[in-house]
Amino acid sequence: QGVTKDFTVTSSAFGKVLSSLRAVNDVTLEVMPGETLGIVGESGCGKTTLGRLILRLTQATEGRIEFQGRDITRLPPGQMRDLRREIQIVFQDPYSSLNPRMKVRDIIAEPLENFGAGRREIQARVDEVMDIVKLPIAYADRYPHAFSGGQRQRIGIARALALKPKLIVCDEAVSALDVSVQAQILNLLSDIQRQTNVTLVFISHNLGVIRFLSHRVAVMYLGRIVELAPEAALFDAPQHPYTRALISAIPEPDVSRRGQRQVLEGDIPSPIDPPPGCPFHLRCPKAQEQCRNAAPKLQGIAPRHSVACHFPG
Numbered sequence: 001q002g003v004t005k006d007f008t009v010t011s012s013a014f015g016k017v018l019s020s021l022r023a024v025n026d027v028t029l030e031v032m033p034g035e036t037l038g039i040v041g042e043s044g045c046g047k048t049t050l051g052r053l054i055l056r057l058t059q060a061t062e063g064r065i066e067f068q069g070r071d072i073t074r075l076p077p078g079q080m081r082d083l084r085r086e087i088q089i090v091f092q093d094p095y096s097s098l099n100p101r102m103k104v105r106d107i108i109a110e111p112l113e114n115f116g117a118g119r120r121e122i123q124a125r126v127d128e129v130m131d132i133v134k135l136p137i138a139y140a141d142r143y144p145h146a147f148s149g150g151q152r153q154r155i156g157i158a159r160a161l162a163l164k165p166k167l168i169v170c171d172e173a174v175s176a177l178d179v180s181v182q183a184q185i186l187n188l189l190s191d192i193q194r195q196t197n198v199t200l201v202f203i204s205h206n207l208g209v210i211r212f213l214s215h216r217v218a219v220m221y222l223g224r225i226v227e228l229a230p231e232a233a234l235f236d237a238p239q240h241p242y243t244r245a246l247i248s249a250i251p252e253p254d255v256s257r258r259g260q261r262q263v264l265e266g267d268i269p270s271p272i273d274p275p276p277g278c279p280f281h282l283r284c285p286k287a288q289e290q291c292r293n294a295a296p297k298l299q300g301i302a303p304r305h306s307v308a309c310h311f312p313g
């Protein structure tokens, strides 16, 4: 609730503070049990920082983060450990996120060992999660280099599932994979959610991927949520000009269904020196005087559909 994260930019030579930037700006979001919330935006929009804040890998500058009704914003280290059991992550790069010197069995077993599970329990759980991610149990005694990118990501997912978490944050979890393999991993995540009712926060720059998996979608721009809606409402009737531009850029194979493509001019402004007023006004085809002077607030325009724009629709 109202979560903000500031970073200071320092000179590498002298360690002097040069400026600060707001990576996440007053974000309020809720994720329901068993739901997939997609968080989408261009690189540098703050979505990965938001994921790290949820995981408590970085500390919020302002605001409050609750998990199952409990304030976890500033938990002491002892209680953080318990939280690690409940919230897990699947990383982007399946090539660097697995220790090449450990067998698959040991990679998956590591979190269980850290939480004091016994040998038999570990063995049973490794077999169980290998089955959930659809990898033959014989693979458990091999090393990561023996596997393709998609198989490695299955191992990463198995490791994340080992402790039976309530929430998994997937940070660009399919971005490093070929398109056909992406589809397999997305189907797998969808099956796992049906099977285990785990809650997913799925972070991606790829709207097609977000659409496939998400029940609700938050669109981020320059550290803020600019639109938040159920998947169907967002894709059928996007209200924010930025969302509309992103959706119009998704390739549509059926020529008869292709709409007019909206090309966004310019780049995302630097978060070190954000523009006044609406953060999108320098690129927005609908920008007016009011947009240059006042930042729009995220406001409900329909049930469960909010948008931060003075002139939505």
Ligand code: SF4
Residues within 6 Å of the ligand: 240, 241, 242, 278, 279, 280, 281, 282, 284, 285, 286, 287, 288, 291, 296, 308, 309, 310, 311, 312
């Ligand atoms: Fe565009 Fe104005 Fe809406 Fe910002 S507030 S998105 S500049 S129309």
